[in-house]
Amino acid sequence: MKIRIEWGYKSPKGQETTFISEEMPAAMALVIAEDLQRTGRLQNLCFVDGFDSSWTVKEMKAYLKGIETEPHNIAVYFDGGYERIERMSGLGCVIYYQQNSKSYRLKANTVIDKLSSNNESEYAALYFCLQELEHLKVHHLPVRFIGDSRVVINGMTKDWPVIEKQFTNWAIRIEEKMAEMGIQSEYELVPRKANAEADKLATQALKGIAIATTAEIIA
Known part of the structure; x- marks a missing residue:
């Protein structure tokens, strides 16, 4: 599944904006998202699939684990x-x-x-x-x-x-x-x-x- 990452960002001075990534494989998106979260400045990070459904990090981890047993x-x-x-x-x-x-x-x-x-x-x-x-x-x-x-x-x-x-x-x-x-x-x-x-x-x-x-x- 290809998805995009959407997240809010707040700078040390309190300035806020929203970013949307390009589409990428779900496994890659999860790795990048977890790396972004380590900055401690992200707000409301989520994944959005091709059907515009929103996924949390927890839901994406569960999905990727689950598909290993499915085609x-x-x-x-x-x-x-x-x-x-x-x-x-x-x-x-x-x-x-x-x-x-x-x-x-x-x-x-x-x-x-x-x-x-x-x-x-x-x-x-x-x-x-x-x-x-x-x-x-x-x-x-x-x-x-x-x-x-x-x-x-x-x-x-x-x-x-x-x-x-x-x-x-x-x-x-x-x-x-x-x-x-x-x-x-x-x-x-x-x-x-x-x-x-x-x-x-x-x-x-x-x-x-x-x-x-x-x-x-x-x-």
């Missing part, structure tokens, strides 16, 4: 494939995360029908990843979504306008689901070869090969 530091790769004749879509999802000081990789795929294009399949793949995150009980965390679809990545970041109705519908569903789960999304567009795992899963889904595995990553 965090999450990166999600997604890809959609499309078979035009049968109008079948293969959806691939790869989730990297940490939990209990260990690293894991989840792979999953599925197939759905009656979508209109490869681009719509890419949107559906992103939504499928959200469903997988929901199964992992991911909530109120930053998540990095990585894909090779310019249409989806630029559409979700609002860099490109989403005009087609079917894409707009998917974008709305995705944003509503993220809001429900409290996910702070970040997006990264990568070359197709950098998304090979998700691409393979989408292709396997179209071939009738179902994948649903989670494995620890051993360094």
Whole structure:
């Protein structure tokens, strides 16, 4: 989770002002906040997350301790494939995360029908990843979504306008689901070869090969 620090400051001569930091990872913010508190001149220090919720130092410490037992530091790769004749879509999802000081990789795929294009399949793949995150009980965390679809990545970041109705519908569903789960999304567009795992899963889904595995990553 990325947050900003807000605090009041009182100088030795009694002059007061308020400061607001840039956004930063929660763990870093806590270290900086505790260092600032040692000056003895701070007033009303708090943390503010991406949803404008306020956290005390005590609450932030408890949060950071608690997420160690839950999935965090999450990166999600997604890809959609499309078979035009049968109008079948293969959806691939790869989730990297940490939990209990260990690293894991989840792979999953599925197939759905009656979508209109490869681009719509890419949107559906992103939504499928959200469903997988929901199964992992991911909530109120930053998540990095990585894909090779310019249409989806630029559409979700609002860099490109989403005009087609079917894409707009998917974008709305995705944003509503993220809001429900409290996910702070970040997006990264990568070359197709950098998304090979998700691409393979989408292709396997179209071939009738179902994948649903989670494995620890051993360094």
